[in-house]
Amino acid sequence: MRPEYETDDCVYVPNAIIDNPALRVREKLVMVSLIAHYDEYARVSYPSIETICGESRLSRPTVSKTLRELEERGHIRVVRNPGFLSMYEILTPEFKPMGA
Numbered sequence: 001m002r003p004e005y006e007t008d009d010c011v012y013v014p015n016a017i018i019d020n021p022a023l024r025v026r027e028k029l030v031m032v033s034l035i036a037h038y039d040e041y042a043r044v045s046y047p048s049i050e051t052i053c054g055e056s057r058l059s060r061p062t063v064s065k066t067l068r069e070l071e072e073r074g075h076i077r078v079v080r081n082p083g084f085l086s087m088y089e090i091l092t093p094e095f096k097p098m099g100a
Contacts, residue, residue, distance in 0.1 A: 012035070026066050027066055031075070033056050037051070046088065067088075075091055
């Protein structure tokens, strides 16, 4: 039996990202989605745009624009793979994976 505090239904998001005044609300929502899909071994996140839209409740154009802005401002690096999902490296210094 799993302890009550251990669940797959939650995501650890550093307060430094939530409280960061430089990030807009939509950027925080997209970052939360990226963090939710972070692969500690590969050190990247690779949710689809549709997944990010569903989790953030933002439209596809807004998510695409937000990802571009996050990349331009140095919070993420996007590795584009034609025909495959893009991968996102989270560069925000405050983001430290739980296992790191």
